[in-house]
Amino acid sequence: MILWSELAWLGGPRPAQNVALELSGDRIESVTTDLAQPPPTAERLHGLVIPGIANAHSHAFQRALRGRTQQAATNGSFWTWREQMYALAGALDPDSMLALARATFAEMALAGITLVGEFHYLHHDRGGTPYADPNAMGAAIIQAAQEAGVRLTLLDACYLHGGIGIAPQGAQLRFSDKTAEAWAQRVQQLKPVEPMLRIGAAVHSVRAVDPDSTATVADWAARRRAPLHAHVSEQPAENDACLDAYGATPTELLAGAAALSDRFTAVHATHISGHDLALLGDARARCCLCPTTERDLADGVGQARRLAQRRVRLALGSDSHALIEPFEEARAVELDERLATGIRGSHPPSELLEAATGGGYESLGWAEGGAIRAGALADLVAVRLDSVRLAGAPAADLIDALVFAGAACDIGDVLVGGRFVVRDGVHVSLDVPAQLRTAMASVQA
Amino acid sequence: MILWSELAWLGGPRPAQNVALELSGDRIESVTTDLAQPPPTAERLHGLVIPGIANAHSHAFQRALRGRTQQAATNGSFWTWREQMYALAGALDPDSMLALARATFAEMALAGITLVGEFHYLHHDRGGTPYADPNAMGAAIIQAAQEAGVRLTLLDACYLHGGIGIAPQGAQLRFSDKTAEAWAQRVQQLKPVEPMLRIGAAVHSVRAVDPDSTATVADWAARRRAPLHAHVSEQPAENDACLDAYGATPTELLAGAAALSDRFTAVHATHISGHDLALLGDARARCCLCPTTERDLADGVGQARRLAQRRVRLALGSDSHALIEPFEEARAVELDERLATGIRGSHPPSELLEAATGGGYESLGWAEGGAIRAGALADLVAVRLDSVRLAGAPAADLIDALVFAGAACDIGDVLVGGRFVVRDGVHVSLDVPAQLRTAMASVQA
Numbered sequence: 001m002i003l004w005s006e007l008a009w010l011g012g013p014r015p016a017q018n019v020a021l022e023l024s025g026d027r028i029e030s031v032t033t034d035l036a037q038p039p040p041t042a043e044r045l046h047g048l049v050i051p052g053i054a055n056a057h058s059h060a061f062q063r064a065l066r067g068r069t070q071q072a073a074t075n076g077s078f079w080t081w082r083e084q085m086y087a088l089a090g091a092l093d094p095d096s097m098l099a100l101a102r103a104t105f106a107e108m109a110l111a112g113i114t115l116v117g118e119f120h121y122l123h124h125d126r127g128g129t130p131y132a133d134p135n136a137m138g139a140a141i142i143q144a145a146q147e148a149g150v151r152l153t154l155l156d157a158c159y160l161h162g163g164i165g166i167a168p169q170g171a172q173l174r175f176s177d178k179t180a181e182a183w184a185q186r187v188q189q190l191k192p193v194e195p196m197l198r199i200g201a202a203v204h205s206v207r208a209v210d211p212d213s214t215a216t217v218a219d220w221a222a223r224r225r226a227p228l229h230a231h232v233s234e235q236p237a238e239n240d241a242c243l244d245a246y247g248a249t250p251t252e253l254l255a256g257a258a259a260l261s262d263r264f265t266a267v268h269a270t271h272i273s274g275h276d277l278a279l280l281g282d283a284r285a286r287c288c289l290c291p292t293t294e295r296d297l298a299d300g301v302g303q304a305r306r307l308a309q310r311r312v313r314l315a316l317g318s319d320s321h322a323l324i325e326p327f328e329e330a331r332a333v334e335l336d337e338r339l340a341t342g343i344r345g346s347h348p349p350s351e352l353l354e355a356a357t358g359g360g361y362e363s364l365g366w367a368e369g370g371a372i373r374a375g376a377l378a379d380l381v382a383v384r385l386d387s388v389r390l391a392g393a394p395a396a397d398l399i400d401a402l403v404f405a406g407a408a409c410d411i412g413d414v415l416v417g418g419r420f421v422v423r424d425g426v427h428v429s430l431d432v433p434a435q436l437r438t439a440m441a442s443v444q445a
Numbered sequence: 446m447i448l449w450s451e452l453a454w455l456g457g458p459r460p461a462q463n464v465a466l467e468l469s470g471d472r473i474e475s476v477t478t479d480l481a482q483p484p485p486t487a488e489r490l491h492g493l494v495i496p497g498i499a500n501a502h503s504h505a506f507q508r509a510l511r512g513r514t515q516q517a518a519t520n521g522s523f524w525t526w527r528e529q530m531y532a533l534a535g536a537l538d539p540d541s542m543l544a545l546a547r548a549t550f551a552e553m554a555l556a557g558i559t560l561v562g563e564f565h566y567l568h569h570d571r572g573g574t575p576y577a578d579p580n581a582m583g584a585a586i587i588q589a590a591q592e593a594g595v596r597l598t599l600l601d602a603c604y605l606h607g608g609i610g611i612a613p614q615g616a617q618l619r620f621s622d623k624t625a626e627a628w629a630q631r632v633q634q635l636k637p638v639e640p641m642l643r644i645g646a647a648v649h650s651v652r653a654v655d656p657d658s659t660a661t662v663a664d665w666a667a668r669r670r671a672p673l674h675a676h677v678s679e680q681p682a683e684n685d686a687c688l689d690a691y692g693a694t695p696t697e698l699l700a701g702a703a704a705l706s707d708r709f710t711a712v713h714a715t716h717i718s719g720h721d722l723a724l725l726g727d728a729r730a731r732c733c734l735c736p737t738t739e740r741d742l743a744d745g746v747g748q749a750r751r752l753a754q755r756r757v758r759l760a761l762g763s764d765s766h767a768l769i770e771p772f773e774e775a776r777a778v779e780l781d782e783r784l785a786t787g788i789r790g791s792h793p794p795s796e797l798l799e800a801a802t803g804g805g806y807e808s809l810g811w812a813e814g815g816a817i818r819a820g821a822l823a824d825l826v827a828v829r830l831d832s833v834r835l836a837g838a839p840a841a842d843l844i845d846a847l848v849f850a851g852a853a854c855d856i857g858d859v860l861v862g863g864r865f866v867v868r869d870g871v872h873v874s875l876d877v878p879a880q881l882r883t884a885m886a887s888v889q890a
Contacts, residue, residue, distance in 0.1 A: 067847075075791075344521040
């Protein structure tokens with residue numbers, strides 16, 4: 001198949017013009033720019049073509065909380081929100097997980113997301129009893145991604161404790177494998193037989209995983225060259241508890257457990273120290289920011305500028321899915337920093353778009369994707385330029401306009417591995433609003 | 446005409462169900478809820494009906510800067526952005542102002558905005574020479590609102606100085622009437638012959654208007670019971686210059702010039718003191734926050750929580766139109782505060798929606814609008830609930846979902862004064878993307 005577009009972003013501040021992409025299987029075979037006219041057999045993509053977007057941090061089931069935690073939140077916090085999230089987590093089963101994740105991943109596809117990193121910790125039945133298939137919940141997520149047509153890295157999360165030195169209780173029992181060795185045994189049974197699936201590891205947080213167990217998970221990931229993610233310093237209370245218990249910050253603790261490497265991604269890293277920044281930078285680790293969730297959960301403004309100064313590469317995630325708006329996620333990195341510093345322009349638009357695409361692909365273990373170049377995965381998104389948000393933006397400023405004013409509803413076509421998943425803003429196989437209604441009803445019942 | 450909807454927000458945390466609205470002329474004559482079935486002749490509005498949204502602070506021409514100030518912003522600030530804005534202001538004439546404002550107001554209509562407060566200071570020809578019609582620019586804005594179908598309060602701004610004790614220069618010459626008396630004479634010639642138009646006053650800022658001139662403008666507004674707006678403490682540098690020159694904060698200076706009243710709206714008020722808050726509260730003044738612009742211009746997080754505690758009523762504006770997304774504007778009031786405080790839930794969703802609707806109508810001098818009740822202006826918006834953003838939200842949580850996840854592209858129908866301006870997401874008389882392309886091209890040429 002040959003695709004042709006008047007505008008395609010191959011990196012840098014400006015899009016290339018009159019671009020033909022020759023696809024072969026799930027890959028881009030060649031990229032040709034400045035063509036005088038479209039190749040005769042080419043299929044035209046309207047608007048601006050960008051690489052597929054990676055959602056590097058997702059808890060799909062939390063989509064059911066959208067619009068349901070604000071009214072009762074008076075003088076609430078991350079921790080009161082967590083109680084609502086636990087109530088939801090306590091109510092799910094593999095069927096409702098499948099319904100929720102399928103609808104949520106399909107909503108992502110419509111927003112131009114072609115790769116999801118699902119940070120998955122809801123493993124077991126009520127009370128912590130394993131399902132007959134101990135990976136029944138993971139299997140539901142894998143099936144959901146297949147049916148929604150998106151690429152998936154299942155970041156299977158180890159979660160053992162309800163807090164440092166505290167036994168898990170309530171919904172947390174469903175998260176726990178009891179030991180890191182049992183976690184590894186269970187995860188070992190997940191087979192990425194699907195070409196659109198990879199398995200990665202996650203340490204939920206220093207709250208939920210002790211240093212020795214972290215070392216076990218890190219070793220598991222290292223042996224397989226698999227991505228390893230962890231929630232890091234999302235809230236000041238986590239730092240306080242960690243310093244009290246260990247005399248070290250969460251990042252220092254992870255470093256001590258040999259978790260930091262170029263396969264490691266710190267999620268949030270909102271409240272990290274200068275030493276933490278140095279540790280992440282020296283390890284060539286990555287950081288996934290989730291600005292719309294960090295706003296929603298009152299986490300605070302992230303450290304994007306200081307991370308970039310340390311050459312820590314950024315990825316982006318919609319996390320709790322309060323919104324699934326990748327361009328809002330990208331611009332919020334810069335905008336929230338402006339609120340905190342009074343300085344404009346710490347991150348050029350192309351750097352933010354790179355975080356949303358290639359940065360996320362690398363964080364999730366798909367370094368061969370997230371860019372438009374010969375040999376890369378043919379994960380592609382065409383953004384319509386005829387909406388009121390983007391109409392009239394000159395070609396030289398399109399990346400600026402896209403990142404700072406684009407919206408999910410501007411997405412026209414989405415291809416994953418060379419196959420159309422979304423055409424003209426419509427999912428090719430799922431009625432996504434209907435899927436969402438059904439999924440939400442199953443949870444509220 | 447009788448309108449019928451399954452859901453309509455009449456205020457409070459939850460929408461009313463099965464609602465009929467009988468219209469008469471430009472007003473709502475009656476509101477009936479819990480109808481067993483639709484009245485036979487009723488026209489159905491799909492989704493959730495809310496009052497029309499007020500955009501209480503707009504500089505329409507700045508829409509041309511969207512997506513054009515980010516790339517070059519490295520280590521920039523509000524003040525470097527202002528240079529780009531001045532370059533644009535210097536290039537406009539009444540024709541390009543008309544084209545830009547018409548397209549921008551039409552984009553607003555599509556976003557559910559039925560009333561605009563245009564804070565208008567670009568009055569004169571290059572070098573400060575008055576046009577043959579000294580209100581040629583204001584007339585262009587009035588015509589633009591008529592053609593876009595939105596209600597308008599033209600907040601004609603007095604602007605005399607380039608800074609405290611500094612003569613205007615460059616583009617600023619176009620803003621200046623030289624004296625407040627000359628400003629009043631010019632504004633006096635603006636006749637609100639149109640029922641959709643009202644004239645209000647503005648003091649650009651304490652940077653641009655000295656205290657005696659402010660008193661003249663305030664007196665003009667008081668005699669006419671007209672709204673009076675002013676930019677207040679948007680940046681710390683304004684406070685510093687004001688304290689240096691006068692030994693008073695901008696709000697204290699405005700209070701001393703008798704500008705504060707229940708017709709006064711402080712725009713931004715980002716960096717105000719406790720005493721300023723007390724002054725605004727005691728005067729029953731209002732505050733217009735513009736969160737997406739305040740993010741873009743690195744102004745800082747606003748004072749919404751402290752203002753609400755002082756019972757200062759809020760309005761919202763999209764200001765520079767980096768985005769025209771009223772629900773993002775509304776939720777950002779709460780979300781940005783969360784980033785600064787770590788606290789969730791300072792503002793219930795219904796309070797944020799009230800700021801976007803009735804709060805703005807009152808700020809702009811249309812207290813008879815911005816609510817769905819008998820006797821109110823028939824300015825109405827129907828939000829589709831079948832998008833992926835809102836599908837599946839239960840009726841009890843709809844206001845929560847709308848404010849925290851709704852988008853401009855969810856707007857279905859918009860009525861202003863009982864007449865449809867937007868139907869099924871399409872403007873009834875303008876091709877808005879084409880208008881935007883033409884307007885942008887006229888400015889870039």
